[in-house]
Amino acid sequence: MGLLSEEDRKYLKEEFNNNINREVKLLYFRNDKNGSEYSKQTKELLEELTSLNDNLSLIVESCDNTEKIKSEELTLCPSIKIKSDRSGFLNFYGVPAGHEFISLVEAIKDMGSDNLSLPEDVIKSLKEIKEPLDIKVFITHGCPYCPGAVRNAHQFSLVNDKIKSSMVDANYFGELSRKHGISSVPHIIVNDKKGFVGNLPPDLFLDKIKEALK
Amino acid sequence: MDFSIQKKEKNTVRKHFQAAIIGSGPAGLTAAIYLGRSKVETVVFEKVIPGGYVVNVEKIENYPGFVEGISGEKLGKLYAEHAEKFGSEIKSEEVTKLELNETPFKIETSRSSYTSDSLILATGTSNRKLAVPGEKEFTHKGISFCATCDAPFFEGEDVLVVGAGNSGVQESLYISRFAKHITIVELLEFPTAEPILIDRLNDNNKIDLFTSHLVMSFKGDKMLSSVDIKDIKSGEVKNLKIKGAFIYAGEIPNNDLVRDKLKLDEKGFIVTDEYLRTSVNGVFAAGDVRNTPLRQVATSVGDGAIAGYEAYRFLEERK
Helix, strand or coil: CCCCCCHHHHHHHHHEEEEEECCEEEEEECCCCCCHHHHHHHHHHHHHHHHHCCEEEEEEEEEECCHHHHHHCCCCEEEEEEEEECCEEEEEEEECCCCHHHHHHHHHHCCCCCCCCHHHHHHHHHHHCCEEEEEEECCCCCCCCCHHHHHHHHHCCCCCCCCCEEECCCCHHHHHHCCCCCCCCEEECCCCCEECCCCCCCHHHHHHHHHCCC | CCEECCCCCCCCCCCEEEEECCCHHHHHHHHHHHHHHHCEEEEECCCCCCCCHHHHHECCCCCCCCCCCCCHHHHHHHHHHHHHHCCCCCCCEEEEEEECCCCEEEEEEECCEEEHHHEEECCCCECCCCCCHHHHEEEEECCEECCCHHHHHHHHEEEEECCCCHHHHHHHHHHHCCCCCEEEEECCCCCCCCCCHEEEHHCCCCCEECCCCCEEEEECCEEEEEEEEEEEECCCCEEEEEEEEEECCCCEECCCCCCCCCCCCCCCCECCCCCCCCCCCCCCEEEEECCCCCCCHHHHHHHHHHHHHHHHHHHHHHC
């Protein structure tokens, strides 16, 4: 028996079939030294997900492969990067379980399609960003507000290739969370410096990011 | 590890609706179900996430029909799915201004403007702040309002919970899965949570309850590290070393949009009649934001049904 229920498999299969029209690669950097059960379950989940649609494939790498991690512009491990020929840096540091599972599903659908569900004014504003922008959304698996924040950041990345978006499992990366003084989520850290707490509609979310850049 | 699915919102470019609902908690989404089934063009404005405050509740045990309880987040999703099934549109936009002087009512959001022939306010409540020194400074730096979000940060730590009502006790029980020890501080002489929750509290050896105590100040450097609490009977002040604090000290109505437009009671809750009509014709209020003796999911759902039906009747009578 897999990690997904039969009902969810059926639903996801339909969602993927209706949305995915290009090849999507899930690049999973696994860490077997620190939490092997965690790593094993994640791999199983990704195998199950990628088996649901012919356009999906899984590449598993080790966290020891530092060259590859660097070439993918990743800074933490484990991570799951969702790739296709669509522009966008959609990444998950740690496991997108609990409430975050939907973020993973949406990221796969987004990278496999031309889907974009942002308002026109937000898209216009995002396109005007000229400098590299790194958005890290720190989450916990029990946080119901976090998927909305991850979704906002991921969608922003689809609009402008200057923008990198990553979910970060705040508990897995506890030291990094402590470094940023994180004790409430979703906590959004912009360019590894300043940030803010909470999810907002996309326009206000973008305003907060711009504010954090100042 | 757990994996679950949720549906996506579907938005149109429509700018005028027959009914607009502000707030996507149990009251707002129930009203949307009733209006949708009455074939009324309805929009629901949600600020953050369908379900409203209820998404913070790990398990709702007193909502009829769910014998084993249901997570607030799951219930919120079901409400949203149900409302959309009958044609209501849910927009993820924060309403910033209302004009209620004439119909159609004008609604400004952070992104656009809309009009509506009727309006239902279901904006709920927010956690009351304590207004003590250090509270603002350490909010999100140890002080939290969402246990399901933030309790894992306090694994093996000492935590304070303010308030021994249903929320305070229920969330303390949840936090006790992570924290080493929890001190609940309650201003009253007794906890006001349901007896079944008090029983569980008494059975939990990680939790201590201090009644007749109040929080004086939160202290720390960059992050929260202690709290001063005062015994209001003896006047004794104690300093407790804590890493986290969760505040459930009552609610305040989210009435910013209508503070000078609708009749409010002395605590700021919207005054309604039994049909949930407010002081402005065509504007209804439902759920926790109105003056009601009990604020529960079940009562909000009842309010939503009445407000939805009455908004429909209002629209019909105008024809």
